[in-house]
Amino acid sequence: MRRTVYSADHEAFRDTVRTFIERSILPIHEEIVAEKQIPDSVWQAAGKADLLGLEVPEEFGGSDPGDYRFNAVLGEELAKVSMAYNSCLQMHFDIGVPYFVKYGTQEQKERWLPGLCSGELVTTIAMTEPSGGSDLAALRTSAVRSGDDWVLNGSKTFITNGYTADVIIVAARTxxxxxAKGITLFALENGTPGFERGRKLDKVGQPEANTAELFFQDVKVPNANVIGEVDRGFIQMMEQLPQERISAAVGNLAQAKAILEETLVYAKERQAFGQSIGKFQHNKFLLADLFTQIDVSQAYVDACVVAHTQGDLTAVDAAKVKMWTSDIQNSVLDHCVQLHGGYGFMREYRVAQAWMDARVTRIWGGTNEIMKEIIGRDLGL
Structure with missing residues (x-):
């Protein structure tokens, strides 16, 4: 079905994104996988292509079209290549940077946004801790006031971009x-005494993404680095989570759809018992079901993208679309692996890597069980 969510301007932007990917990512993809991190050259190329400042005013180096659909286009195209590129770059331009734009002071914006837009600086947000992830209100990392500074102690884990980020937004209890009403966000700069990073975590999927543990021992952070208001960090995170979740949904579906289309080609070409495997009724009916699930889900995602663009996406709808797409994504990819047979279990095939990459989407951004809790409460249960 023809999608109507995007205009000619969005499709022209899509061409720009594809050119960036073809020139700056695909030629070095294997190197990125081996190093388990996206190199500076990719970040800076993204900056030159005006991809990192989609919500940043021009005065700070951004393009700020004032239209979330450009974010969604970028997220779709990155996810088609790999969920890791989607998660790393989206963590920067779609999740981290908006905190500086919406809650930062003029001085903070002048200090960090130009570098974040150019790709010279990379950011992330550090919420999850070893003792818990979905229960943000129970975080243990603390910040205690000391004169004009705050002293930060604690640790974070599973932080996307954590190994290389230059400016990290840290949620701490003040x-x-x-x-929950006593949490504050701090901008922590690389090289600050007492701040250390752990190893790059060895994940099941998304090898291109650097994911790390962070440790804070008596780290002095200037009061000038508080993002937003003291003790309003939890509220700020709750305000930003709907965008994180619709963005996750966009990537989830784009990745699943791309792999499903490749699986259809494989089903037409792969021969067994004298015919293509797609001709067998079970496989034919299965593929018919999977493509229908993708198309129906796409209609819902697109409606949520429009709602968010207009400022109308609720936290409950964001929870629904995040939960639904991650379930559909994992189901579709599991069937794609099965249709590939033994080849679907080989890492050299994109379907195998996509299957591994997708498993975490039912966990991050709030587990699907938490999403159901949010939805259930809205039902009065």
Whole structure:
């Protein structure tokens, strides 16, 4: 079915994104996998292509078209190549950078946004801790006021871009007695004394993405590095989670659809018992079901993209679309692996890597069980 969510301007932007991918990512893809991180050259090429400042005003080096659909186009195209490129770059331009734009002071914007737009600086947000992920209100990392500084202690884990990020947004508890209402966000710069990174974590999937543990021992952070207001960090994170979740949904479906289309080609070409495997009724009916699931899900995702562009996407709808697409994505990819037979279990085949890459989408951004809890509460249960 023809999609109507994007205009000619969005499709022209899609061409720009594809050119960036073809020139700056695909030629060195294997090297990126081996190093388990995206090199500076890719970030800077993205900056030159004006891909990293989609929500940043021009005065700070961004392009700021004021239209979330450009973010969605970029997310789609990155996910088609690999979920890791989608997660790393999206963590920067779609999740991290908006915190500086929406909550940062004028001085913070002047200080960091130009570099974040050019790709000279990379950012991430550090929420998850070893003791828990989905329960953000229970985080243990603390920040205690000391004169004009805050002293940060604690640790974070599973942080995308964590091994290489130059400016990290750290969620820390500043008023323990206030529980969720006592959390503050801090911008922590690379090289700050007391801040250390652990190893690149050995994940099941998404090898291109550097994911790391972060450690803070008596780290002094200037009060000028507080993002937003003291003790309002939890509220700020809740305000930003709908965008993180619709962006996740966009990537989930784009990746699954790309691999399903490749699987259809394989089903037409692969021969067994004198005919293509796609001709067998079970496989034919299965593929008919899978393509229908993708198309129906795409209609819902597109509706959510429009709603978010207009400022109308609720936290509940964001939870629904994140949960639904990650379930559909994993189901579709599992069937794609089965249709490839033994080849589907070989890492050299994209379907195998995509299958491994996708498993985490039902966990990050709030587990699907948490999404169901959000939806259930909205139903009055």
């Amino acid at each position: 008023s323990p007695e206030k529980k």
